[in-house]
Amino acid sequence: MKYNEISHFSHPQHTLTLDYTETPFKCDGCKEVGIGSHYRCSFCDFDLHTHCAIPSLSIHHPFYTKCSFQFFSRxxxxxxxxxxxxxxxxxxxxxxxxxxxxxxxxxxxxLPMVLDDGETNLYLYRKVRAPCHKCGRKGRSWSYRSSCKEYNLHVACVREMLVENWHELYFGYGKGIKKLENRIPSLKNTLQTPHKRRKGK
Ligand SMILES: [Zn+2]
Ligand SMILES: [Zn+2]
Ligand SMILES: [Zn+2]
Ligand SMILES: [Zn+2]
Ligand SMILES: [Zn+2]
Incomplete structure (x- = not known):
């Protein structure tokens, strides 16, 4: 096998090759969306996040300091x-x-602890009280919040934004400035302004 190929228990029939895409893919391991570097079988259109292709047996996360997470394929x-x-x-x-x-x-x-929309940095928090600017709901999920606290985004909503607006990432930035995985579409264009007035009848 070449240096950029792996064999993976979830796809034993072919080797997977390290690939890079600027269009979102669905990971056949965890079933979530990804972008950027990943492992791929082009015969079968089979894709894995890099982290799903090469998982750790166990990990710790800074948000759950007492937890020891173990990898399961199901x-x-x-x-x-x-x-x-x-x-x-x-x-x-x-x-x-x-x-x-x-x-x-x-x-x-x-997940990266910091995201960048080109102008604003957003930081990952375990809990954010304010409603999400994409879906308007609060919810208990982790969120990204800008340092000005003006923008709050659920991690799942950030993923939806990537799927809906990946072309903006692709065409809107000079290539190779930052890792694609750490970028999100420009918040200005994709989000309502926080204090938008209701339309009267
Ligand atoms: Zn995955
Ligand atoms: Zn295959
Ligand atoms: Zn635990
Ligand atoms: Zn949301
Ligand atoms: Zn998740």
């Missing part, structure tokens, strides 16, 4: 599980803490 147990980071269903690869029952998608466990 969610353990028979009850439906959801990710403590993005609050979406867990249907594939997962990091699971046995003592607390917490779950993290591998891509959520490895």
């Amino acid at each position: 969610p353990p147990g028979n009850t439906p599980r959801y990710c403590n980071a993005c609050e979406k269903d867990v249907t594939g690869f997962v990091y699971h803490c046995k003592s607390c029952g917490f779950d993290l998608h591998p891509c959520c466990a490895k």
